[in-house]
Amino acid sequence: VARSDGTERQGAATIIDVARLSGVSKSTVSNVVHGSAPVAQRTREKVLQAIEELGYRPNALARDLKRRRTATVGVVVGDLANPFFGELTKSIEQRTAEAGYAAIICDIHSAADTDREKVALLREQRVAGILMMYFGGDAMVIEEVRRAAVPIIGVSVLDSRFDCVVTDDAKGAAIAVDHLAELGHQRIAYVPGDATEASTLAARLQGWKRALRRHKLRRGPIVTMNEHSAIKGTIGLETALASDDPPTAYFASNDTTALRLIDRLDEAGVRVPQDVSVVGFDDIWIAGLRRVGLTSVRQPVGELAALGVERLLLRIAQVDVDPDAPATQQKLAPTLIPRTTTGPAG
Amino acid sequence: VARSDGTERQGAATIIDVARLSGVSKSTVSNVVHGSAPVAQRTREKVLQAIEELGYRPNALARDLKRRRTATVGVVVGDLANPFFGELTKSIEQRTAEAGYAAIICDIHSAADTDREKVALLREQRVAGILMMYFGGDAMVIEEVRRAAVPIIGVSVLDSRFDCVVTDDAKGAAIAVDHLAELGHQRIAYVPGDATEASTLAARLQGWKRALRRHKLRRGPIVTMNEHSAIKGTIGLETALASDDPPTAYFASNDTTALRLIDRLDEAGVRVPQDVSVVGFDDIWIAGLRRVGLTSVRQPVGELAALGVERLLLRIAQVDVDPDAPATQQKLAPTLIPRTTTGPAG
DNA sequence: GTGAAAGCGCTAACAG
DNA sequence: CTGTTAGCGCTTTCAC
Numbered sequence: 001v002a003r004s005d006g007t008e009r010q011g012a013a014t015i016i017d018v019a020r021l022s023g024v025s026k027s028t029v030s031n032v033v034h035g036s037a038p039v040a041q042r043t044r045e046k047v048l049q050a051i052e053e054l055g056y057r058p059n060a061l062a063r064d065l066k067r068r069r070t071a072t073v074g075v076v077v078g079d080l081a082n083p084f085f086g087e088l089t090k091s092i093e094q095r096t097a098e099a100g101y102a103a104i105i106c107d108i109h110s111a112a113d114t115d116r117e118k119v120a121l122l123r124e125q126r127v128a129g130i131l132m133m134y135f136g137g138d139a140m141v142i143e144e145v146r147r148a149a150v151p152i153i154g155v156s157v158l159d160s161r162f163d164c165v166v167t168d169d170a171k172g173a174a175i176a177v178d179h180l181a182e183l184g185h186q187r188i189a190y191v192p193g194d195a196t197e198a199s200t201l202a203a204r205l206q207g208w209k210r211a212l213r214r215h216k217l218r219r220g221p222i223v224t225m226n227e228h229s230a231i232k233g234t235i236g237l238e239t240a241l242a243s244d245d246p247p248t249a250y251f252a253s254n255d256t257t258a259l260r261l262i263d264r265l266d267e268a269g270v271r272v273p274q275d276v277s278v279v280g281f282d283d284i285w286i287a288g289l290r291r292v293g294l295t296s297v298r299q300p301v302g303e304l305a306a307l308g309v310e311r312l313l314l315r316i317a318q319v320d321v322d323p324d325a326p327a328t329q330q331k332l333a334p335t336l337i338p339r340t341t342t343g344p345a346g
Numbered sequence: 347v348a349r350s351d352g353t354e355r356q357g358a359a360t361i362i363d364v365a366r367l368s369g370v371s372k373s374t375v376s377n378v379v380h381g382s383a384p385v386a387q388r389t390r391e392k393v394l395q396a397i398e399e400l401g402y403r404p405n406a407l408a409r410d411l412k413r414r415r416t417a418t419v420g421v422v423v424g425d426l427a428n429p430f431f432g433e434l435t436k437s438i439e440q441r442t443a444e445a446g447y448a449a450i451i452c453d454i455h456s457a458a459d460t461d462r463e464k465v466a467l468l469r470e471q472r473v474a475g476i477l478m479m480y481f482g483g484d485a486m487v488i489e490e491v492r493r494a495a496v497p498i499i500g501v502s503v504l505d506s507r508f509d510c511v512v513t514d515d516a517k518g519a520a521i522a523v524d525h526l527a528e529l530g531h532q533r534i535a536y537v538p539g540d541a542t543e544a545s546t547l548a549a550r551l552q553g554w555k556r557a558l559r560r561h562k563l564r565r566g567p568i569v570t571m572n573e574h575s576a577i578k579g580t581i582g583l584e585t586a587l588a589s590d591d592p593p594t595a596y597f598a599s600n601d602t603t604a605l606r607l608i609d610r611l612d613e614a615g616v617r618v619p620q621d622v623s624v625v626g627f628d629d630i631w632i633a634g635l636r637r638v639g640l641t642s643v644r645q646p647v648g649e650l651a652a653l654g655v656e657r658l659l660l661r662i663a664q665v666d667v668d669p670d671a672p673a674t675q676q677k678l679a680p681t682l683i684p685r686t687t688t689g690p691a692g
Numbered sequence: 693g694t695g696a697a698a699g700c701g702c703t704a705a706c707a708g
Numbered sequence: 709c710t711g712t713t714a715g716c717g718c719t720t721t722c723a724c
Contacts, residue, residue: 011414012472012494016703025711030703040709060470061700065716068357070407072450072471080439086432093426094455102471104418105451109440124406125418125448126358147401239461259635266636286604289605290612291637306527360717371695376719387694408717411700 013038013054022050031057064126073312074122075105076115078134081196082256082301084282085133091305092131099313101128107186108134116141125150129312132157134197149323151315155308155334156299158199158329165308165330169200171279172297172334173251174209174214176279179295179336181215184345185277188212189220189240189247193257204253204281220247225260237264248276248345255280255287255296262294262341273343283337293340300332307332353479359400368396381544409677410472413610419658420468421451422461424480428541430628430645431479434502438477438649445659447474454480462487469494475658478503497661501654502645504675505543509661511654511676515546515627518643519553519682520560521599523627525641525682526595527561529692531623534558535566535586535593539603550599550627566593571606583610594622594691601626601633601642605619608640608687629634629683639686653678 018029024043031037032047039047049126050056064070072346073096077085094265097104104125105118115136122130123144129151135141142161145152154164180188192201205222212219221243224234240246252258258280272278280287283298308331318325364375370389377383378393385393396402409415419442423431426548439449450471452464461482468476469490475497481487488507490499500510526534536554538547551568558565570580586592598604604626608618618624625635629644653676664671 012469016701027712028704028710034703036704038709055490057466057469057494059411059472059701061407061416061472062716063703065405065407065411065718066701066703068716080426080436081429081433083427083429083432086429087427089456090426090453093451093453097452097455102450102452102467104448105439106443106448107436107439109436109443113443120403121448123358125405126405126407144401148403259632262637263635271710286605286632289609289638291608292635300369304695329713361716373696373720374694377694380719384693384717389693405717408700409719411702412717412719414700426718 012059013056015056015058017054018047018050018056021054022046027257070126070128071100071109072104072125072127072129074106074119074125074130075103076118076130076134077105078197079195080105080107082254083284083286084254084256084301087284087301087306088133091302092133092155092309095305095309096131099309114138116144119144123150123335124277128316129153131155131308131312135159135199137198149319151312151319153308153312153315154199155304156200157197158203160232160329161327162313163328165304165311166203166332167299167304167334168331169203169334170207170210171331172299173204174211175279175334175336176251176297177208177211179216179338180251180277180279181211181217181344183249183277183342185249186217186345187245188217188249188251189222189223191223191225191250191252191257191261192234193253193260194226195256196253201253208251219298220249223247223250225257225264237261237268241268241270246276249342250276250278252278252280255282255284255294258294258296258341259286259292272341275346277342277345278335280344281334287337287339295333295339295342296337298335298337300334303332350439357537358405359402361402361404363400364393364396364402367400368392398465416472416474417446418448418450418464418471418473420471420473420476422447422454422464422468422478422480423451424454424478424543425541426451427629428600429603429632430647432602433630433647434479436652437648438501438655441651441655442477443592447656460484462490465490469496474662475499477501477654477658481505481545483544495665497658497665499654499658499661500545501650502546503543504549506675507673508656509657509674511650511657512546512549513645513650513680514677515549515680516553516556517677518627519550520557520644521680521682522597522627522643523554523557523561525684525688526597526623526625527557527563529595529623529688532563532691533566533591533593534563534595534597535569537569537571537596537598537603537607538580539599539606541602542599547599554597566595568591569596571603571610583607583614587614587616592622595688596622596624598624598626601628601630601640604640604642604687605632605638619692623691625682625687625688627680633685641642641685642683644681644683646680648691650676 019026032044051226101341152162158166222234223240283296287294287296365372378390481503498508504512568580569586626642629642633640633642
């Protein structure tokens, strides 16, 4: 970008550069850019041409600083590489983009990355709101957003302290167990996956327990795929298989876990579905492939994203009016998609 | 946040609020926050306490506006829901976060979302640099970033006009064809997937053609899974299967396409690998499941992300020194992972 | 060690 | 219709 003194401008053109080149004032430029006030046709053209010539783009930093609000939202996700969260994040990004918001996405890569730090970062960026697909439960996070009056919405995360849009996980677990019980299974294990968010994990566990009780079935074991996670009350897969009374069905907390479980079962020579049945949760697209054929509980991904973003936008709009409106919880209905990894109890 | 006049403060606390509460000046607060100048122990403590009390977070907008540079990068991705890009994006976000940058992620959801618009948006946000995992080839994009001196790096995208870090796609295609040729296949089809980025698609097509020639094999058909994409020179799967001389092997441009292809083959009663072999590209984790067992060309995802981000940081550091340094291209070696979807030609 | 002052680029009254 | 002005919250010399 050449300047009148012949030197190259440092950095990008500013509104002043445009004003100078077109011989008008900053305000007029601002008016043609935003259409906030009527501008004479001839003036507008001159300004537009100057903008074109200089490759001018308004500086969002300056605009937002002045306006005291940004058109940016923060998105916190536990694992983008998990296809379920990949799809959900994509869908969320689409909705926010449509609403004119840029999305700063933060993945929680390890224990070193805490949601608390991510939220602090997002606050510094003055995001208009935050969508959480992962929440560790830290009260400081709640405190931080509350005092700053930054709306926060849990998507596929349930916490009574903020608005949430979730699948009815307990019900999802229940319909999975119903399906298995109808097939005659008596010993149904639960397989929590570490790829699942904590509150979600708990709700599905709860749903599994209740459904077993409802069907008057003994509670099956909680089987973990992760050797080092020696959580009490849990047993490893080998132990489960070697027991006197091994499970004939496994309900996994999500599809990636179900898929890894089936792989281990295949490896161990346990036939699915002849010997044991497996049902997953999420219904990621891979589950639908013939060779996979995973029976799964489908979550309405698109709705989750749409309602989560809608709620966030609502909160953003009302933040000055009623920042302390009570938290709302929306639970969407899941659907069982029976496929070929479940069959009659042997 | 209570103010001295008893009212609630609007919005977040500023550096001035902190200064007032601790009885010092803005500069001193700034100094304790950044350690940019020595501050007396007692003063520092007072300031720190005020910060704590007010829940003060520096406003990144104001800081960046003043500094004339942000700690934000833009990431443009074609399809986050594709597991390959999910993994790659996750890995990239991790690297940028480690380097202290926030990532604004833009997915190209449809033809209505152009990379050009996304780049314009990112420029307005004054991102320090852009990572492109999708590029439509629009010259305006190049022009836009060039004149604004915003570094841009293609990751898994190849274009001579900017720095790129890619897998050697032609070589990947070649080793896939080599594998098939060794198994005795003579008629090898190419299956482009619309989930693959254009330059990548072209490179793999090129590699396939060359390898066939090298093996002195006739060029097989280009088979499309997408009925409406009646690109000339392409045939539908049904047509391919019904031909006098059907392919005995298919090389798909990526794993999701390969997986969908196998599903269609299964549906049509064509056995894989007994009747035909299929090899994919990317080696997403699903490919490794026993029930899937997809032979695939592995891309070094972690390296792609690491080198891409490294290169971007380098460019950002040098942007004032040498903004016009020539574009560099790094090609990483792919590896063939043979599994069970490929076998000897019948 | 600490404070005062000058902007960064922009918007939004308010005059003219 | 168009220009002037006063900041948004922060960093960064430069005095004291």
